[in-house]
Each structure stands twice: as C-alpha cells, then as structure tokens.
Amino acid sequence: MLTQQKDSAVTGVWYSEEAYKPAAEIRTSGKTKTIAGFRCQRATANMGEESFVIWYTTEIPMLFSPVNGVWPPQGVILALESSKRSYTAKKVELKTITDAPVLPATAEKLTAAQLKDKQRSIMEAFHNEQLKRLQEAE
Numbered sequence: 001m002l003t004q005q006k007d008s009a010v011t012g013v014w015y016s017e018e019a020y021k022p023a024a025e026i027r028t029s030g031k032t033k034t035i036a037g038f039r040c041q042r043a044t045a046n047m048g049e050e051s052f053v054i055w056y057t058t059e060i061p062m063l064f065s066p067v068n069g070v071w072p073p074q075g076v077i078l079a080l081e082s083s084k085r086s087y088t089a090k091k092v093e094l095k096t097i098t099d100a101p102v103l104p105a106t107a108e109k110l111t112a113a114q115l116k117d118k119q120r121s122i123m124e125a126f127h128n129e130q131l132k133r134l135q136e137a138e
Helices: 112-137
Strands: 002-006 009-015 026-035 038-047 050-057 076-081 086-088
Touching: 002 112, 009 112, 026 050, 038 076
Parallel strands: none
Antiparallel strands: 002 009, 026 038, 038 050, 050 076, 076 086
C-alpha cells in the first residue's frame, strides 16, 4: 500500500495485489540477538538472485514477513536485509484490532508496475521539493 500526504492530509492511497509466493529455503545459523525486545534467531535465504539475512522471533504467535516468499520457519521476521532492501522493527506493540477494513474505501488498485511507477513519481516530487527549499534558503 502506498499513501501520499500533503500537510498531514492524505491525498491518495494506492495498492497492488501480489500472488502468494511459497517459502524460499531458509538456513538457520544458531546465532541470536534481541530486536525490539524480542529474542531473534538468524537465518539466510535465497529467492531468485537475491540473498537475504533474516532475524525472526518465535515469541510472537503469528507468521509474518515484510517480503513475500521469504518466510521464517515460524514466527515473525523483525529484521531483513539484502543488497536491494532492508527492514528493521523499532517497536512491536501487540494489541487487539477492530474488524475495520485494512484499506480505505478510497484506495485505488494498481498493477505492481503502476504502483512502483507511482512510488517513484512521489519520491521524485518529494526530492524536487526538498531541493527547491534548500535552494530558496541559500
């Protein structure tokens, strides 16, 4: 899901659906560390030509990964890194959620390529705006 805001107001929401990818082969290492208060185990995975180092915890009773296809043997990935992307949980808060829809009713469905293009254009506009502000401040 991609959300665009201007002056703290949401100006657009877009999303794309992605087919479930089966789990890549995970190789655990026995190394552990604490992330966001949870004891995590280190593992590695390869998906296509991308290699990942993941840190996952089994202390949270669900299955989650920020990358489709890079699934822990069990639990939740709290950190993931490859040459293309990285994610690290800073805080984990477990709480009951309502049955509210995950996406707002105004969300627009796009193809994966369209969503990537939209994200690129939003980032480009943001960078141009920041550059303009810096130039005006000189």
